[in-house]
Amino acid sequence: MRSRLLLVVALAMLPILIFTLITASQEYMRQRAALAQSLPTDAALLSRAAGRVFGIAHEILLITRVQEAIRSAEEPGCSEGLRAIASLHSVIGNMARLSAEGDVICSARPLPGPINASDQGWFRRAMESGEFAVGSLRQGRVTGLPVIIMGMPVDPDEPGLGAVSISILADSMGALFRAADLPPSYSLFIFDARGDAIFSAPGEAGSPPPDVLSALLSGRESLKTEGPEGRTVRFAAAELITDGPIAVLGRVEAPLRLPLTLTFLAGVGLPLLLSAAGLLALWIGVERMSLRWIRHLRAVAIAHRRGMVAVRARDYEKAPLEFQDLAETLNSMADSIERRQTSLQEAIDLRETLLREVHHRVKNNLQVIISLFNLQARSTTSEAETHHLRNLQAHVEGLAIAHHAAYAAPNIRNILLQDFLSELLAHLGQLFGQDAARTIGCDIEEVHLSIDQAVPLAQLVVEAYAMNRLYRTGEGDAGRASITCRGAGDGGLRLVIDFGKLDPAAVKAGGRGVLSRSLIGGFARQLGGRIEPDQENRDRIILHLPPSDPPVPVAGEAADPPERVGQPAVL
Structure with missing residues (x-):
């Protein structure tokens, strides 16, 4: 209901809102473009000056x-x-003639002593490239x-003739830029081709970051980046001379506010405000x-669907009548x-009790x-008859122990393999003597x-026993049987039955060995x-058992039983 009403009002106001937003957006973009274009223009003007x-x-x-006296470096000419x-020019601080090794041969001003410029970047670049080179701002010697x-x-x-140099006073350059009357939000730099x-x-705009400076040196006209204190700064560049230094002008971008016209406030803002209220x-x-x-009520229904029937709708007396009826119906259904469930659980418990009694009586009869x-066996004197x-x-003992494990287990359908085999081997050891000890290990956690x-x-x-x-013919571990x-990998079991070291001739001659296999x-x-x-190993066989059904939880127990690590059962 709420969404439909909101949609109707929004559709009614949509044409006016779209028209106002388009007009305001166009004005906003026009102002942004004009402001962005003004910086490269200013940079070009400053670079020309x-x-x-x-x-x-x-x-x-x-x-x-090309002056012969300067080219030949002959004094005093x-x-x-x-x-x-x-x-001729007030911006010139000094001029000098230098040898190929960087020593100043002659100068427009008197020298304070021997001067060598071979360590200066402009001299090395000029001599290596054979072209005009510009140095950085420094204190003149x-x-x-x-x-x-x-x-x-x-x-x-x-190149052996050396070079000529000229020093431009930085004050004259600064006076030139001060005449441009740049606002405090601007920054001005001059970089050579190497940065x-x-x-x-x-x-306030600060200096351009290395990546921005690299892009400007590569030919980009203008770039925007994040400057000091997280403010947006735009930098623009322009060449001073062809393939020479560039002037970089930076400016802190002042945020533009989207223009809000009187028509928008009166024609759209008030109706929208009333509609919103x-x-x-x-x-x-x-x-x-x-x-x-x-x-x-939906949360209550989801809880019932998940089996949590004890959850009830509450405090529904304050709800409208329709929701009161629905809540009472849900609670009545949950009670039913x-x-x-209580009746079914009682029937299951009774069935479990009867099955336990059956297994107990079968075990007693087998006993x-x-x-x-x-x-x-005690009354006979024949060794062969005693053996049989x-x-x-032993076989009847195995049946009795199986039925005993069924009624002794928390759930008669889930017999723990480790406990069952341990009890069986213990009885076999008692039956045939402690010297006939055998070992069986189960490496899985729950079987x-x-x-x-x-x-x-x-x-x-x-x-196998x-x-x-x-x-068996071996002694000690060599003669011991084991079942591992x-x-x-498919979720089943892998039983490795090792009969121990057997006498093959005796197995082949005796009918009992063939019968056992x-x-x-x-x-x-x-x-x-x-x-x-x-x-x-011919005295060992491998038995693959298919996956069994997952264990059934006992009433009142968790569906996933706690982990239990199987321990080898040793007589």
């Missing part, structure tokens, strides 16, 4: 290097010629004032009267489900048979069996598994 100074210096050096040329030194070779084709600062007048009132009313109860076998009776007794799986597995273990007891149980194969098929002979 500064470029005239560099251009004049370049032309003076071209004239100077060299110094007088340089002095005469330097006096002759004038003692801040100067910008420029120079070029006397003859590019004869070294020749002149700097930093303002009405929508807010409707929103609160629908929330209080409807939506919060829908959310509450809870009663039904009677075991006692009869035991009495018969003990074997039969559960049903009674239908426990019975054939018990018979299989008894037969009998094979080792009858036909591990998890397989036949019985083991039958028990494996009853378990639904398959037997794979071990090619490396």
Whole structure:
């Protein structure tokens, strides 16, 4: 309801709002474009003014290097010629003639002592490139004032002749830029082609970051970046002379506000404000009267769907009548489900009790048979008859232990393999004597069996035990039988049955060995598994059992039982 009403009002106001926003956006973009374009224009104007100074210096050096007295570096004509040329312009601090090694040969001003310029970047670049080169701002060694030194070779084709240089007073450059009356938010820099600062007048915009300076030197006209204190700064560049230094002008961008016209305020703002107030009132009313109860009842229904039938709708007496009826219906349905679950649980508990009693009585009956076998074995004097009776007794012991494990387990359908095998081996050790100890290890954390799986597995273990007891030849560990149980990759089990070191002739001659292997194969098929002979050890077989159903949780217990690490059962 709320969304539909909001949509209707929004559609009614949409044309006026779109028209106003388009008009305001166009004005905003026009102002932004004009402001962005003004910086490259200012940079170009400043670069032309500064470029005239560099251009004049370049032309003076071209004239100077062809003067014969200066070219030959003969005194006093060299110094007088340089002095005469330097006096033509007030921006010139000094002029000099240098040898190829950087030593000053003659100067327009008197030298304070020997001067060598071979360590200065402008001299090295001029001699290497054979062209006009500009140095950075530095303290003049002759004038003692801040100067910008420029120079070029006397003859590019004869580097051995040396170079001529000219020093431009930095004050004259600063006076030029001060005349431009730049605001405090501007910064001005002059960089040579290598990115070294020749002149700097930093303002609030700061200096350009290395990546911005690199882009400007590569030919970009203007770039925007983040400056000091997180403010947006735009930098623009313009060449002073062709393939020479560039002037970089920076400016802190003042944020533009989207223009809000009177038409927008009167024609759109007031209706939107009234519509928003009405929508807010409707929103609160629908929330209080409807939506919060829908959310509450929906949460109750989701809880019931997930089996949490104890959850009930509450405080619904304050809700509208329709939601009161729905809440009472949900609570009544939950009561019915809870009663039904209680009844079913009681029936399941009764069934469990009856099954436990059945397993207990079967175990007791089997115990009677075991006692009869035991009495018969003690009363006979024939060793072969005693042997057969003990074997039969062992098989019946396996059946009895399986039924005992079923009714003793927390859930009769989930028999823990580790505990079951440990109890079985303990009884076999008591039956045949402690010297016949055997070991079985289970390396998986939880293995559960049903009674239908426990019975054939018990018979299989008894037969493996009998094979080792009858036909083993080794002593100690070499003669011990073992059954190792591990998890397989498909979720099933992998049982490795090692009969120990057996006498092959005795196994082949005795019918009991053939029978035991036949019985083991039958028990494996009853378990639904398959037997794979071990090619490396003929006295060992590998039994693959399919995955069993997951363990069924006992009533009142968690669906996922806590982890339990299986321990080897040793007699």
